[in-house]
Amino acid sequence: MLLTKKHQNTVDSYIRIGPDDSLPAEGALLVTLAVWQDHWERLVRRQELIGVQLTSDEHPEIISDDIDHLDLIALEFPTFRDGRAYSYARLIRERYGFTGELRAVGDVLLEQLHYMERVGFNSFEINSSDPETDFEIASNDFTVWYQASGDQRRIATMLRLGEKDRG
Amino acid sequence: MYRYDEFDQTLINERAIQFRRQIARRLAGDIDEDQFKPLRLMNGLYLQLHAYMLRINVPYGCLSANQLRRLAHIARRYDKGFGHFTTRQNIQFNWISLTDAADIMVELAEVQMNTIQSSGNCVRNITADHYAGRARDEIEDPRVWCELLRQYSVLHPEFSYLPRKFKLALTGSPHDRAAVAVHDIGLRLHHDIRGRPGFEVIVGGGQGRTPVIGNTIRQWIEPRHVISYVEAILRIYNLYGRRDNIFKARIKILVNAIGADKFRKLVDTEWEQIRDTDLQVSTAEFERINAHFLPPDYENLTDQDDELATIRTQEPAFDAWMCSNVAGHKVPGYAIVNISLKAPGRIPGDISANKMEHVAELADQFSFGELRVNHRQNLTFVDVRQVDLHCLWKQLVALELATANIGLASDIITCPGLDYCSLANARSIPIAQDLGLHFTNSGKLQQVGNLTINISGCVNACGHHHVGNIGILGVNKRGKEYFQLTLGGSADEHASLGIRLGRGLPRAEVPGAIERIVDTYLATRLDSETFLSTYERIGIEPFRKAVYDPVNPSRRVA
Numbered sequence: 085m086l087l088t089k090k091h092q093n094t095v096d097s098y099i100r101i102g103p104d105d106s107l108p109a110e111g112a113l114l115v116t117l118a119v120w121q122d123h124w125e126r127l128v129r130r131q132e133l134i135g136v137q138l139t140s141d142e143h144p145e146i147i148s149d150d151i152d153h154l155d156l157i158a159l160e161f162p163t164f165r166d167g168r169a170y171s172y173a174r175l176i177r178e179r180y181g182f183t184g185e186l187r188a189v190g191d192v193l194l195e196q197l198h199y200m201e202r203v204g205f206n207s208f209e210i211n212s213s214d215p216e217t218d219f220e221i222a223s224n225d226f227t228v229w230y231q232a233s234g235d236q237r238r239i240a241t242m243l244r245l246g247e248k249d250r251g
Numbered sequence: 252m253y254r255y256d257e258f259d260q261t262l263i264n265e266r267a268i269q270f271r272r273q274i275a276r277r278l279a280g281d282i283d284e285d286q287f288k289p290l291r292l293m294n295g296l297y298l299q300l301h302a303y304m305l306r307i308n309v310p311y312g313c314l315s316a317n318q319l320r321r322l323a324h325i326a327r328r329y330d331k332g333f334g335h336f337t338t339r340q341n342i343q344f345n346w347i348s349l350t351d352a353a354d355i356m357v358e359l360a361e362v363q364m365n366t367i368q369s370s371g372n373c374v375r376n377i378t379a380d381h382y383a384g385r386a387r388d389e390i391e392d393p394r395v396w397c398e399l400l401r402q403y404s405v406l407h408p409e410f411s412y413l414p415r416k417f418k419l420a421l422t423g424s425p426h427d428r429a430a431v432a433v434h435d436i437g438l439r440l441h442h443d444i445r446g447r448p449g450f451e452v453i454v455g456g457g458q459g460r461t462p463v464i465g466n467t468i469r470q471w472i473e474p475r476h477v478i479s480y481v482e483a484i485l486r487i488y489n490l491y492g493r494r495d496n497i498f499k500a501r502i503k504i505l506v507n508a509i510g511a512d513k514f515r516k517l518v519d520t521e522w523e524q525i526r527d528t529d530l531q532v533s534t535a536e537f538e539r540i541n542a543h544f545l546p547p548d549y550e551n552l553t554d555q556d557d558e559l560a561t562i563r564t565q566e567p568a569f570d571a572w573m574c575s576n577v578a579g580h581k582v583p584g585y586a587i588v589n590i591s592l593k594a595p596g597r598i599p600g601d602i603s604a605n606k607m608e609h610v611a612e613l614a615d616q617f618s619f620g621e622l623r624v625n626h627r628q629n630l631t632f633v634d635v636r637q638v639d640l641h642c643l644w645k646q647l648v649a650l651e652l653a654t655a656n657i658g659l660a661s662d663i664i665t666c667p668g669l670d671y672c673s674l675a676n677a678r679s680i681p682i683a684q685d686l687g688l689h690f691t692n693s694g695k696l697q698q699v700g701n702l703t704i705n706i707s708g709c710v711n712a713c714g715h716h717h718v719g720n721i722g723i724l725g726v727n728k729r730g731k732e733y734f735q736l737t738l739g740g741s742a743d744e745h746a747s748l749g750i751r752l753g754r755g756l757p758r759a760e761v762p763g764a765i766e767r768i769v770d771t772y773l774a775t776r777l778d779s780e781t782f783l784s785t786y787e788r789i790g791i792e793p794f795r796k797a798v799y800d801p802v803n804p805s806r807r808v809a
C-alpha cells in the first residue's frame with residue numbers, strides 16, 4: 085500500500101502493532117486503540133514516533149486527552165460509504181487541536197481525497213497504481229468552497245465579503 | 252430569485268468538468284460500477300429499468316423562464332421530448348444515456364442549474380413552500396435561508412457520506428404547503444412572543460417504509476444560528492446513525508431509538524461548541540442574498556374581485572379554474588396561479604418540451620419571467636396581475652394546461668412506479684390516469700372539494716401515499732399487482748399518517764373503491780366539512796364497510 089503525504093509518495097515508517105503483537109523496543113509504532121490503552125504508561129514514555137489507529141466505531145474523544153503524546157492518528161474507512169471518519173477528522177483537528185499526521189486508511193478512493201483533505205487529513209493510503217497523479221487530479225477539481233471546515237481555505241463567503249468584514 | 256455570482260458559477264463549472272472525467276474513468280474501466288455508483292448518484296444519475304434517469308435540482312422550487320427553456324431543449328435533444336416534475340420540486344428525465352450526461356451538465360451550468368446531490372447519501376435538494384414570499388398568510392420568506400442552506404450543503408466535505416439521504420424542507424407560513432413534518436429536518440419560520448422571527452426545528456420525519464411525523468426539538472432558534480444548528484444535527488446523525496442496515500439508516504430511526512429528548516441533548520451539546528463560529532450567518536451575507544429575493548416591480552394595483560366576478564358568472568369554466576387554481580397574493584391586484592400538470596388521463600407531473608417552452612413564454616409575459624415547481628407536481632406563477640387572469644387562462648386553455656383541479660381529487664401525486672422504476676411492485680401511473688378520468692367523468696370533482704390522493708408503486712413511498720387523504724400503495728402478491736388503500740393522511744401543519752383500510756385490491760377495483768369512499772364522505776359530511784374532517788369525525792369503519800362490505804353489491808365495479 086502506498087502512502088501519499090503532502091501529495092508525494094512516501095514510505096510508511098510506522099510498524100503496525102495489534103493486540104497480539106509484542107511491543108518492539110525500537111521504531112515508530114502505529115498501535116490499535118486497545119494496545120494504546122493497555123500499554124499507555126509505556127507508550128507515552130517512548131521517545132520515538134507513536135500513532136494510534138481508530139476503527140470507525142471508535143470515537144476519537146477517547147484519545148482527546150492524549151493528543152499531545154501522538155504523532156499520528158490513523159482513521160479507518162471500512163468502506164468508502166462509511167463517512168464517520170470525516171466527522172472524526174474535524175473533531176480531531178478543530179476541537180482536540182491535533183496538528184500531527186492525520187492519516188486515512190482503508191477504502192480510500194481517488195474521488196474522496198478532496199473531501200478528506202478538506203476535513204483535515206494530510207496523509208492517505210491510496211489504492212492506486214499512480215497515486216501521485218491521482219492525487220493531483222482529485223485535489224485540483226475545485227477552486228471554490230462553500231464551507232469552512234478547518235483546512236484554512238478561504239471559502240466563498242469570505243472571498244465575497246473580503247476577509248476584513250468577516251464575523 | 253437567486254442568481255449565481257462568479258463563485259457559484261465557477262463551482263458548478265468545475266463540477267461539470269469533474270463529472271466528465273469520472274464518466275470517462277468509468278467508460279475506460281478505471282473504476283468499476285460499484286465505485287462509480289455513488290459518484291453518479293451524487294450527480295443525480297440513476298440507473299433505471301430502461302435507461303439512466305437524470306434528476307435535476309430546482310432549488311426550493313424556483314425556476315426562471317430561461318431555465319425552463321433549457322430544460323425543454325434537454326428534453327428534446329437528450330430525452331424523448333418529455334420531463335417529469337417530482338414531489339421534491341425537481342425535474343427528472345427518464346431516457347438519458349451515460350455518454351450524454353457530461354454534456355447535459357454543461358448545458359445546465361450555462362443556465363445556473365445543476366444536479367449536485369440530487370441523489371446519494373447526502374443533503375438533497377432543499378424544498379420549500381412554493382408560495383414563499385407571496386402567500387398572504389406568510390410570516391417570513393424562507394428563501395434566503397433556503398439559499399444559505401443550499402450553499403452550505405453543496406459538496407459539504409463532512410456530510411457527503413451520511414448513513415442515508417437527507418432531506419430538508421422550509422416554510423414561513425402557518426399553513427404548511429411544504430410538508431415539513433415528514434422531512435429529515437423541517438424548518439418553520441415563525442415569530443416568538445416578542446415578535447422576533449425564528450425557526451421551529453422539526454427532526455426525524457420521513458416517509459418510506461417506516462413513516463414518521465417529525466419531532467420538534469426546538470421551538471425557536473434565531474435564524475443566524477440555523478446553519479450551525481443544522482450542522483450539529485448532521486454531525487450527530489453522521490456519527491450515530493445506523494450504517495448496518497439500509498432500511499434503518501435514516502435519521503428518524505436514530506431519533507426514535509434514543510428518543511427525541513436524548514437526541515435534542517446530543518444536538519444541543521454539539522451546537523454549543525459551534526454556534527459562535529463562522530457558521531453564524533453574517534448580516535452582510537444575509538443582505539447579499541436577500542437582495543436576490545426583493546419583490547419585483549409591482550404596479551400599484553387594486554384587487555379586481557368585482558370585475559372578475561362578472562366574467563366568472565359568464566364563464567363557468569373560468570370560474571372553476573379561479574376557484575381551484577388561483578390563490579390570494581400578498582400584494583393587492585396580484586394573484587398566484589397554479590398550472591395543473593394533471594390533465595385527466597395524463598401522467599401526473601409530465602410535461603412536453605413544447606409545453607415547457609409555451610409556459611416559459613407565459614411566465615415572461617405574465618409573471619416576471621419566473622415560476623415555481625410545487626411539491627404536488629404542478630407549476631406555479633406567483634406574480635400574475637389580476638387584470639391578466641382571464642387572458643392567461645385563455646392561453647392556458649389553448650395549451651391544455653388549464654385543468655381546474657388543484658387540490659381536488661384528480662390532482663394526484665404519483666411516483667414513476669413500474670413503468671420506470673426498478674424498485675417498483677406495481678404500476679402507479681395507470682392508476683392515476685384511471686382515477687383522473689374517473690373523477691372528471693363523474694362530474695363530482697367540485698362537489699367533493701379538497702381531497703389529496705397520493706400513489707406510490709412500492710413501500711419507498713416516493714408518491715407520498717402515507718400523507719394522502721387517500722393513499723394508494725402498490726404491492727406484489729404472488730407476482731400480481733395489488734393496491735392497498737390508506738385513509739386519513741395529511742401533509743400540512745396537522746400532518747398525520749394514513750391508516751390501512753384493508754386487504755389490497757386488484758387495479759380494476761381501485762376506482763370503484765375510491766368512488767365508494769368518496770360517496771360515503773358525501774353522504775355523511777356536515778356542511779362544508781372536508782373529506783379529512785369527516786374522516787376524523789366518523790373514523791375509518793364506515794369507509795371500510797363501504798369498500799369491503801357494500802350494501803348494494805351490484806355497484807361493485809368489475
Ligand code: HEM
Nearest residue numbers: 337338339457458459460501665666667672674711712713
Ligand atoms: C425512479 C427512481 C426512484 C428511485 C429508485 C427511488 C428510490 C427511493 C427510495 C429507495 C426511497 C426510500 C428511502 C428511505 O425510506 O430511506 C425513496 C423515498 C422517496 N422518494 Fe424516491 N425514488 C425514485 C423516484 C422518485 C421520484 C420520481 C420522486 C418524486 C416524485 C421521489 C421522491 C421521493 C420521496 C418524497 C421519498 C420519501 C420521503 C423520504 O425520503 O422519506 N422519488 N425513493
Ligand code: SF4
Nearest residue numbers: 666672675708709713
Ligand atoms: S415508491 Fe417505489 S416504485 Fe415508486 S418511485 Fe419510489 S421506489 Fe419506485
